[in-house]
Amino acid sequence: MLKERIEEYKRGGEKIEALKSLIWRLAEELGHIKIMNFCGTHEWTVVHYGIRSLMPDNVELIAGPGCPVCITPSYAIEKAIELSLEGVKVYTYGDAYRLPSLKPVKGVRSLFEAKASGGKVDVVYSFLDAVKEARNERGEKLFFGIGFETTAPSYALSFCKGIVPEDFYFLSVLRLTPPAADYALSKVGKVSGIIAPGHVSTITGAKPWREIARNHSMPVVISGFEPLDVLISIATILKMIKEGKSGLVIEYRRAVREDGNKLARTYIEKVFEVSDAAWRGIGIIPSSGLELTMKFSEYDAYKRFSIKKPEAKEWVSDLPKGCKCAEITLGLAKPVDCPYYLKSCTPDRPIGPCMVSSEGTCAIWARFGGGGLAEEIAKEVGVA
Amino acid sequence: MCWAIPGKVVEVKGFLAKVDFEGSVKEVILAVDGVKEGDIVMVHAGVAITKMSEEEWEEEQRFLRELLEGRS
């Protein structure tokens, strides 16, 4: 059965060894190769399975803007904290619960702290769960609507199907990945290839990534999340570089279709429109956000609570002083480059946003050790 | 955040479905067309975002074999 076969595939076995030697062979005559990933889960796989330690010296794997929690602008967090303290019930994903804002609101810097100070905050697993709970909750409610393309359909379908109760406002901090990828590539300089996000692509399909491959003349591979998937994607990128090819390959065929999920996109287009949007620490990226359309404006938290979005001309960084999350998100720095990393900034007492989410680069490195420890883990799973 | 896990569809009711994840059954929203009982779907934050199929799995395995054998 399909499921059992996938389970077996996950164990990788001797294929991992074969892929490792293929990667070494392919990289032999190439110069310095920089491969960027755009999904926190890929970075998780890379670190957790010690994939960096399997690479030849000239193949560098860098993390890009792949964590929706990390790039959620501070003004949105501050507003959610403020509303929760004023009696509006705020629903959030667990990932964003401890996300620190830049400015404290009445001495409070996260939804977690807001709850401890008497604010009304509830952590939910899904928007559907929040909708169910909100039906029995009196008064005004707010959903802290973070996410990339993968998460947008859950919101869009719920609004279209009319299951969202009145007085349940949606604070959209939804962001789109391909525009951010384009932006990151324009900042980072020479990137040789991209590992594109697998689950985002189940929705978007191949088209936006094919455009990026064309615009930047580089190989882009939409990858699955098992260590084997990531190694296949790296080998594919190296092979394409060696053959002088650019373009898009879907490695994660078991889940990603060429044209993505049209049905989900239709719902997203009915409920949301594309707008310029703020990415924490980075600034306003054109056409990189989703906001509710007029038709659904009765649910729009920005309208109900007169929330003002920052504009490009007045943008100032919303990261704590010294925190390097923006550089890390753009692949320009590594967590170890930050003086606070594992000193004053830890997963228990995070200073910046990328130490919070399970997909934040600093949090992943802190948990699994981006450097030496990775090799030990690799040994443990028998791949080093 | 963008993590999705596979589950087996046990019941379809309009745009909702019950999906079995290794024994725990959850109600999810269907964002994919033509899902029926027995299908394997990938679920993210309570929403089925894509369906997996035997043929595409085969194709993926072929891709891997060809890569390792230095063809394609």
Ligand code: SF4
């Ligand atoms: S270690 Fe902490 S302060 Fe430094 S970049 Fe990471 S999140 Fe920011």
